[in-house]
Structure formats: C-alpha cells, structure tokens
Amino acid sequence: MLRLVDVTYSVGKAGGLRVLDHLSLELRQGEILGVFGPNGCGKSSLLNVISGYARADSGGIELGVDAEIRMSYLAQDYAETLLPWFRARTNLLLPVRFRGGSRQEAEAALAEVVSVFDDPIDLRKFPYSLSGGQQQILALLRCLIQQPQLILLDEPFSAINLHRMFTLRQRLALWSKQRKIAMMIVSHNLDDLMVVCDHVLAVAGPPLTVLADVEAPFSHPRSREDLCSAEMIEAKTIIYSST
Amino acid sequence: MTPGVGFLVVLAIWQTIGLITFGGKPLVNPLFLATPGETAMAVKAWAASGDLLWDATDSLRRVGYGLALAIAIGLPVGVVLGLNEGARRSTRGVMDFLRSIPPIVVYPVSQLILGPFDASRVGVVVFGATTVIVLTTSEGVRNCSKVRQQCNRLLGATWRHVVTSIVLLESLPAIVVGIRTAVSLSVIIVVVTEMLVGAKYGLGVRAAAAQSTSATPTLYAVILVVGIIGLGLNVLLVRLERWIGRWKFAC
Numbered sequence: 001m002l003r004l005v006d007v008t009y010s011v012g013k014a015g016g017l018r019v020l021d022h023l024s025l026e027l028r029q030g031e032i033l034g035v036f037g038p039n040g041c042g043k044s045s046l047l048n049v050i051s052g053y054a055r056a057d058s059g060g061i062e063l064g065v066d067a068e069i070r071m072s073y074l075a076q077d078y079a080e081t082l083l084p085w086f087r088a089r090t091n092l093l094l095p096v097r098f099r100g101g102s103r104q105e106a107e108a109a110l111a112e113v114v115s116v117f118d119d120p121i122d123l124r125k126f127p128y129s130l131s132g133g134q135q136q137i138l139a140l141l142r143c144l145i146q147q148p149q150l151i152l153l154d155e156p157f158s159a160i161n162l163h164r165m166f167t168l169r170q171r172l173a174l175w176s177k178q179r180k181i182a183m184m185i186v187s188h189n190l191d192d193l194m195v196v197c198d199h200v201l202a203v204a205g206p207p208l209t210v211l212a213d214v215e216a217p218f219s220h221p222r223s224r225e226d227l228c229s230a231e232m233i234e235a236k237t238i239i240y241s242s243t
Numbered sequence: 244m245t246p247g248v249g250f251l252v253v254l255a256i257w258q259t260i261g262l263i264t265f266g267g268k269p270l271v272n273p274l275f276l277a278t279p280g281e282t283a284m285a286v287k288a289w290a291a292s293g294d295l296l297w298d299a300t301d302s303l304r305r306v307g308y309g310l311a312l313a314i315a316i317g318l319p320v321g322v323v324l325g326l327n328e329g330a331r332r333s334t335r336g337v338m339d340f341l342r343s344i345p346p347i348v349v350y351p352v353s354q355l356i357l358g359p360f361d362a363s364r365v366g367v368v369v370f371g372a373t374t375v376i377v378l379t380t381s382e383g384v385r386n387c388s389k390v391r392q393q394c395n396r397l398l399g400a401t402w403r404h405v406v407t408s409i410v411l412l413e414s415l416p417a418i419v420v421g422i423r424t425a426v427s428l429s430v431i432i433v434v435v436t437e438m439l440v441g442a443k444y445g446l447g448v449r450a451a452a453a454q455s456t457s458a459t460p461t462l463y464a465v466i467l468v469v470g471i472i473g474l475g476l477n478v479l480l481v482r483l484e485r486w487i488g489r490w491k492f493a494c
Contacts (some may be wrong), residue, residue, distance in 0.1 A: 053393045073397050081394035085412045085490045094408075098399035126490045146398050 001069070001182050002027040002050065002150055007059035009049050019045040021207035022059070029149070030180035032173065034193030034200035034216075036239060042208035043186040044076055047152045050184070069150060072143035076154040079135050082127040088138055089123035095146035109145045116171055117141055132159040137168070144175060151176075153185045157192050169195040170221035177220050190236055195222050202239045212242035254279055277460040282467055285460035289449070289468075297444040299472065302437065305361055305445070306429045309368025313425060316369070317376030318418070322406060324377065325384025325414070338374060346371030346432050350439070364436040371432050372425035379424070383417025384410050419484040426476050434469060446472075 002025075009020040019042040027033055035043050048054040050061060051073040063069050072095075075081055082091050090097075092113075096106045121134050130138065136159045143151050156172075157165045173196045176183050187193050193200045194216050202212040216222075217231040226232060261278035263270040277285070289295045324331040346367050353366040387410050392400075395409060411418075437447025446469050453461035 051393065051397060053390070070399070071397055073394055075390050075394055077390055080388050081391050083391070083395070083409060083412070085488075086408075094395065094400075095398045097408075098395075098401065098404050128490065142398065 001029045001031070001064060002184075003060075003062040004050070005060040005062070007049060007056045007061060009045060009054065009056045011045070017206060019206045019208060020049065020056070021209075023208060027150070027182050027184060029182055030177065032176055032183045032185065032197045034197035035184065035186045035203055036188065036190055036193050036200050037203035037205065037208075037243070038188060041203055041205035043188075043203065044154050046208060047073065047075075047154050047184065047186055051152055064149065070146060070148040071150040071152065072146045072148040073152040074139055074143050074154060074156050076158075078139035079127070079132070082135060082139055082142075084127050086126075087123065088121060088125050088127060088130060091127060092123065092138060092142050092145060094142060109147075113141050113145055116175060117168065133161060133164070136160055140168075140172075147179075149181060151181060151183045153183060155187055155189075156185060157187075157189070165192075166195075166224065170223075172196055173220045173222070190239060191227060194232060194236060195227060200235075200239060202242045204243060212239055214238050274457060274459055277463040281460040282463040285458075285464035286467060289461065289464055294444070294449065295468070298446050298449050299468065301442070301444040302430075302433050302446045303472070305364050305433045305437075306368065306426070308361075309365040309433070310372055310422075310425060310429050312365070312369045313372035313376055313429075314422065317373040317421075317425075318380055320373075321377045321380025321418075321421075322384050322410065324381035325387075326406075326410065328385075331381055331385065338378060341370075342374045342378065346428070347435055350436055359441045361442075364433060364442075367436060368429045368432050371428050375425045375428060376418075376421045379417050379421025380414065383414030383421075386417070387413045415487055416484065419480060419487075423477060423480050426480065427473060430469065430473055430476075 004023055004025040006022045006024060007020050008018070008022055010016040010018045023046070035046065037043050045054065049056050051071065053073070053075075063071065083094070086094075089110075093106045093110060096109055101109075117137070121130065121138060127135055127138065136156070140153070140156055143153075157169065160168060169192060172183075175181070183196075185193060185196060190200070197216055199213060199215045201210050202214065203210055214235050217229070217235055218226045258279050260271060261269070261276060286295070289298075324334060349370050350363065350367050353363040353370070357363040357366045391413070392405055392409060396405065400408065433445070434447035434450070437445035438451040439447075442448050446465055450462060450465040453459075453465060
C-alpha cells in the first residue's frame with residue numbers, strides 16, 4: 001500500500017536540517033499506524049513528504065500496487081485547508097464535486113458519514129463561524145468522504161473536546177477497519193494513538209528515528225476500560241520508557 | 244461623525260477662500276477659482292444642455308471597454324504567473340519595465356496603429372490597466388495558501404478546480420484592489436487623451452474647451468463631476484468586494 005525506502009529529506013536549501021535520514025517504512029492495506037514523538041522531531045515532515053506537499057531529497061515512496069491510489073491528508077493547520085468562501089456542507093462534499101459526482105452521490109456520501117459521525121455541526125454555516133473543533137471534524141470528515149485508500153492524519157484530535165474525542169476515535173478506527181483504509185496518524189498524545197492504531201512507533205529526532213514499535217492490545221472498538229487496563233498501561237510504558 | 248462632515252468642511256474652506264478680499268480685491272483671481280455656487284450653476288447649465296450626459300457616458304464607455312479588455316487579458320495572465328514561479332520570475336523585469344512607462348506616452352503610437360478615434364484611447368487604457376491587474380493578481384495568487392491547494396489536490400481537485408474554486412476566490416481581495424487602482428488609472432488616461440485630440444464628447448473634451456474659453460466655473464464643474472464619478476466607481480467596487488467576500492462577515 002505504502003512503502004518508503006531510504007527516504008531522506010532536509011528542510012530548507014542544501015545543508016539544511018536533515019529531518020528524515022534514510023527512513024524506511026511500510027504500511028499495509030487497512031493498517032492503522034501511529035507515530036508518537038515529541039514536538040519538532042519530524043513527524044509532520046514525514047506526512048508532508050508522503051503526501052507530496054514536500055519533496056524528498058532522495059529515496060523512494062511507493063504508493064499502492066497499482067499506480068492510482070487515493071490519498072487524503074488532514075494537515076496540522078486543518079482550518080487553512082477548508083475553503084472559507086463555501087459553506088460547511090459544500091466544503092464537506094468537495095471531494096464529490098472534484099470528481100464530478102452527481103447530486104445523488106453527494107447525498108449518499110453525506111448520509112454515510114453523518115450516520116457514523118453524528119456530530120451536531122450546522123452544515124449551513126461558513127467554516128469561519130464554526131468552532132475550532134468543529135472545523136477539525138469537518139476537515140476530517142471531508143477526508144473520509146473522498147473514500148481514499150490511505151489517510152494521513154496530523155494531530156487529528158488536537159482541537160476536539162475530550163468527551164467527543166473518545167467516540168470519534170473509536171468510530172474512526174471502525175471506519176478504517178470496515179473499509180480497509182490504511183491510516184497513518186501522527187500525534188504527541190499517546191492515548192489518541194493507543195485507541196485508534198494497530199501499532200505505534202515511538203520516534204525521536206530530528207532526524208526521525210524509530211525507537212520502538214509496539215502493538216496496541218484489544219480489538220476495535222477499544223473502550224475506556226481498555227485504555228485503563230493493565231495490558232494497555234504496559235504497552236504505553238514500553239513506549240514511554242523508550243523515548 | 245459621518246463622511247459627509249469632511250465634505251462640508253472642504254466646501255466651507257472653498258467658499259471662504261472665494262469670499263476673502265484684500266482692499267476690495269479678491270484674494271484669489273476669479274479667473275483661477277470659481278466659488279462653489281458658480282460651480283454648481285455651471286454643472287446645472289452643463290446638465291441642462293444635455294452635454295453632461297453625453298460627456299459622462301462617452302468617457303465611462305471608454306473606461307469600461309478598456310477596463311473590460313484589461314481584465315480579460317490581465318486576470319488569466321496574472322493567475323498563470325502567480326501559480327508558476329518560474330514564469331513569474333522570468334517576466335518580472337518586463338512587467339516592471341512596462342509599468343514604468345507612463346501610459347499616456349504610448350498614446351501617439353496607439354493613434355498610429357488604432358486610428359484617431361476611440362480605439363486608440365481604449366488601447367492606452369488597456370496598456371495601462373493590464374499591467375496593474377497582472378501585477379496585483381499574480382501577487383494575490385502567489386500568496387494563496389499552498390497547504391490549501393495541496394490538500395485539495397489530494398482530495399481530487401484538478402488544475403481547473405484549484406483555479407476556480409480556490410485560487411481566484413482566495414486572491415479576490417488583491418484582485419479587487421488591482422481593479423480599483425486600474426479604474427482610477429483608466430479614468431485619468433481617458434480624460435487626458437480626450438483633452439488632446441479628436442473626441443466630440445467626453446469629460447476631458449469639456450475641460451479643454453472650458454479652459455480655452457476661460458470658462459472657469461465650467462472647468463471646476465468638470466473637476467467636480469470627474470471626482471464624483473471616480474468616487475462612485477470606487478464605492479461600487481467596495482460594495483462588490485464586500486458582496487463577493489461576504490463569507491468573511493457571515494456568522
């Protein structure tokens with residue numbers, strides 16, 4: 001699905017800070033990978049390089065078995081990726097509009113997402129007048145409506161309140177598992193990753209280095225009790241102690 | 244305080260200067276300065292003769308044609324230059340050179356090519372306004388969020404979508420500023436070229452005629468009307484900008 005081979009990437013011109021140094025990584029179809037690390041270690045750069053927003057200096061990025069795979073990217077500055085001149089509903093349905101889908105297609109896509117993520121967002125509003133958390137959910141749902149095979153998520157729950165975040169994390173994991181969508185989630189909140197991901201890479205950097213690769217216990221959806229269980233705490237301890 | 248207060252103050256100063264006398268002689272020679280009252284009478288007479296309507300519509304038509312052509316050329320060129328850093332950099336010198344030429348200077352050449360009538364005036368407006376619109380549009384487009392374009396490309400946006408749904412709307416404030424500058428420039432160009440030769444009607448024609456007959460009140464009447472027209476166009480464009488950018492204020 002996604003394979004990084006010896007990818008090197010530096011910020012700025014030649015001789016700049018080397019953020020990725022011969023990094024290799026693999027992501028299978030439907031796999032949910034978490035990347036946990038401190039601020040500024042190169043997590044976001046990794047997603048930028050995979051998404052094509054930044055260009056790697058060297059190394060290969062292979063996407064999919066066939067050439068065409070759909071990928072969507074929830075960037076850290078998610079609010080900037082929304083189109084503020086369109087109402088929330090139009091924003092949400094942009095992927096359908098971009099591929100020239102019909103009105104029925106749009107309605108179906110909207111209904112599917114809304115049935116899973118029944119969040120009370122007033123879709124008639126402009127993004128400007130939504131709260132930060134609502135904008136983040138909107139950007140996230142917009143990624144899902146595209147029906148990609150790979151989703152890159154950069155701090156996807158950073159603005160969402162704790163109560164709503166829990167259900168959102170569970171549903172996101174289920175959505176991915178039911179549709180075999182691969183996800184790569186970058187966060188500095190370990191609980192986010194432990195609830196959603198199959199396994200979590202503990203990283204440090206720059207350059208981005210993998211310190212540990214830990215399987216998250218329990219099958220999806222993971223409950224609050226799972227998060228507080230001895231197995232989960234043990235997994236988290238391994239990650240914390242490796243960083 | 245309303246904007247009207249400023250106008251009243253200016254009007255009061257204007258009237259006062261006309262009233263001041265020194266030893267029986269007015270401070271300012273009446274040949275140089277008409278009072279607000281005289282100017283108003285001149286506007287009234289001008290309007291009553293029917294010429295005002297023709298002068299204004301002819302001038303505005305020239306501005307309109309020139310501006311429409313300038314936008315039709317400048318907007319696409321500006322978008323392409325804004326999106327393509329290489330193209331922008333390699334044309335920047337040429338653009339700066341063209342912008343440094345006072346548009347009026349090309350009027351003789353324009354007359355040579357397009358003839359002595361309106362086409363040559365419109366040609367100068369196109370020359371002057373296009374460079375302004377290209378510059379502001381390309382800067383506006385260049386400053387658009389790259390993250391927004393890239394993320395929406397991943398969501399499936401084609402090049403056409405990026406231009407029509409994202410870049411044009413995002414750079415709209417810059418584009419409107421460019422058009423507003425181009426409007427003022429176009430009015431200047433049209434009035435000056437009308438003063439020179441060839442037109443029967445036009446605000447510049449009226450100004451030149453009034454000057455040659457020493458009709459000072461008419462001269463001030465033309466200044467007043469040109470000012471009012473310019474102000475009106477500006478207000479219209481600001482309204483248009485607010486209307487198109489209404490998503491910014493909606494809650």
